[in-house]
Amino acid sequence: MLGFNPKDLDIYRKAFTHRSANKRDKEGNPMNYERLEFLGDTMLSTIISYHLYRQVPSGDEGYLTKMRSKVVSREHLNELGKDLNLITYIDSKISKDSFGENVHGNLFEALLGAIYLDRGYKYCERFVFRKVIEPYVDIERLEGKIISYKSFVIEWCQKEKKAFRFEVYEDSGNESVKHFSVKLFIDDKVIAKGRATSKKKAEEQASKRAFYALQDKMS
């Protein structure tokens, strides 16, 4: 899931230890993910800031701040943690069902903190690019210009009198969570693929990729 080999597994264990497990380290300090969450929260903010800075040269400080807060919103972080299914790894005395929504985002942040401590800034940045920026962050959508890439693609095909279809199949591989793969055909040619934990997300991803692949023609 990480895309690299972790060096110090203890740090990752900590990142999945809930305070209810009541664990302590050798020095007697509480051993749970809350301190790592503190670290991961600020790492994420910095990495996203740099990405936005580079991506939008015309955006002023206010614009960049607003866009960043959309990406690192509580709701978005929870979605990220859920997609990675982080809660399956949690060590806790509380049953998994009785956690609120925020545990997903908290675990995601703690995992980022652990990656930073284990492998440093560059690895953390790469992980955020692969898991957050590449699949979820796009300026057009953040700016509200494009709400759904799928609708955008459909409208474009209708206008251009092109046939399109989405072919969806379940494709969970070795993963415990259900996954869906999607192929988007335009005029019987595969234009883009997507894969995600829901049919809707996979279609959206394929549409987004089609949007970028066909950008010159579409805009």
Place this chain on the structure above:
Amino acid sequence: MLGFNPKDLDIYRKAFTHRSANKRDKEGNPMNYERLEFLGDTMLSTIISYHLYRQVPSGDEGYLTKMRSKVVSREHLNELGKDLNLITYIDSKISKDSFGENVHGNLFEALLGAIYLDRGYKYCERFVFRKVIEPYVDIERLEGKIISYKSFVIEWCQKEKKAFRFEVYEDSGNESVKHFSVKLFIDDKVIAKGRATSKKKAEEQASKRAFYALQDKMS
């Protein structure tokens, strides 16, 4: 002042360009330090967070957040910018005297953003260690346990019946800003030295160093 060779001078020029200079880059985007300030603000926060995480293994998330906000307070940032005398480099249509206090902190943040873009995370971290953490961040003081190292040292000397004196001399070297050097003698032996832009700060720095040098005896 940086302690390393900058590669891309243009980035640093931008870090000192005020919006009143009304400059634009080749693409026509406003060219001033505000976007770099956005970047530097988050870099500083991350670097300080990591330092606190490592320094205080017993501090929980709430403690770490509180300590961080003390270090990155507006007042503290302004002090840092002033100590480095950053405003002398500003490119602006406004006279230097008519800026408010915050320009100092803003320039400091913009400079951090420039260092990150020019040389990357590690250089930025080293700069923050050398200019912020080493001279200014200490947990005892942040926690309010020690308000002034100088008073602490004086009280200790009086209690232990030791003679002490501070020897201060002006020592501006090649710098345009006035600097003071201080030697702290205890029982006629130089225990620690300090150097800063005011007599008071230099004495405090020497006292802090004496505190750490004599820690076993003092506590």
